[in-house]
Amino acid sequence: MNRAQVLSRRKAVINTIVTVVLGIISVFYIYPIFMILMNSLKQESAISTNTAFELPSAATFAGLSNYVYGVTQMDFLSSFLYSLLITISSVVLIILCCSMAAWYISRVNSPLSKGMYYLCVFSMVVPFQMVMFTLAKTADTLKLNNPFNICIIYLGFGAGLAVFMFTGFMKSMPIEIEEAAMIDGCSPLKMFFSVVMPITKPTTISTAILETMWVWNDYLLPTLVLDIKKYRTIPMDIQYFRGSYGSVQMAPMMACIMITIVPVIIMYLTCQKYIIEGVVAGAVKG
């Protein structure tokens, strides 16, 4: 064998080893979810920490009864709809308002736009615990404490990241296109919606994904702002189910975890290209 053959054979061997290593790591990634799935199919009496790793047997198999029980007990459907409502309304509002604000900031040079920009950057560093108590009180006073208005709170708290990402992109946009539209007599509003919005589409998708991941999974903000007896989002529901009863029924709880995860994973698999691009774009801007 000549040298090139040796090298390519060695490379093939190394690649096989790498594939095997990555395969083993993948098992660690999939197994926890597989285990929850297995346990959610067992009868309540068969669940204990000692038998957590056993597959359901004929004697312990419970079919879908845990799912039915969990969904009815947890009032899962209404939580799901509230989560959906809050996420969609907040993300749409954040994208619309923040892209407009960012365009203003990147095209107008005034103390207002500078101040707004630096405040937004600053707000990204502030931990939520700093404002949680006063924010909940403010929301109560202004009647923003229900799933229909909470999007205004999310706009306020999510504005930092969105304005930052949009401004970063818009500052690098060639200004000649807008200049041409201006000369053709385009009003600022029309220009924004028919010229600027289409150009910023990649940033819009990235920002929308980052904000969706945050709002959908957010636990503390809705817990403090919403009345937990009336409205619950999915993370609140899981925590409430787990935390408020003396003895937790583990089997329905695991069924609920599965129902919570499955839509997210389906969404992830269908638009993972955008999600991963969104993460990269967010990091580069950050």
Place this chain on the structure above:
Amino acid sequence: MVTKGQAVDACPFFQKKGLCQMEKAIKRYWPVFILPTLIAFAIGFVWPFIWGIYLSFCKFSTVSKVEFVGFSNYTKIFIDDSFSHAFWFTALFTVVSTLTINILAFLVALLLTRGIKGTNIFRTVFFMPNLIGGIVLGYIWQILLDGLLSNWGKPLLALDARAGFFGLLILMSWQQIGYMMIIYIAGLQNVSPDLIEAAEIDGATPWQVLRKVKIPMVMPSITICTFLTLTNSFKLFDQNLSLTGGDPAKQSQMLALNIYDTFYGRSGAQWKGIGQAKAVVFFILVVVIALIQLRATKSKEVQA
């Protein structure tokens, strides 16, 4: 007619005439463009922030009965040792998890940029945990780790703070490695192949290529990833609440959970003020850490 000199005065951004008119036109529309965000931002961030700083100097149990007490809340932060314990727990966890997550994520990213078959599948699988919320992740790992511990005859997570620490470390690594890996892959793909080839022609070993070419070239990614992992770990709340809940006896409580517990877990008129004072200290710590980190890693970045 507007002369060029006047235009410069009126529009510092755009010195061309057409663009100057554009800036003015956009400026007139400020109630449409910037006011909604400004109002929401004032409600959702600015006002609660300022009010929060004020309340940290007050004794209050509800917002209608507020009594100014000066710095006494700040002196009472260490009235019990839960805050300092939480601080050291958080500091240790932040250091260990930042190192673990970044090293492992970088290694996985190196393996995934070799162009082997199935790269996309592996990437998809490793990133998946980031889509699941912290509360749910905490419960999944609680069930799994408690199962392991009880099969080994060890005390459960809720009874052993050391197990809680490592449980949190495993959980956070499991979740964050995929996220950081994505950023590192993007960084590694931007390293010019010419640069690596040049180094190889000069006789560099793979280890030297990694140390002297790849790592310096992905320094911006390292800056971002360490920043994200540092702040994520330091501000960790959801996973801490669901995995250990601070048990046993607040021994596995991190700072964010300690503040939450001071606010909502204790009865007594003084605790809310102390909680708010703790939150201000926490905020200052986060800002200091962020600034130090950005300065330290930014200085190591090189120009291509």
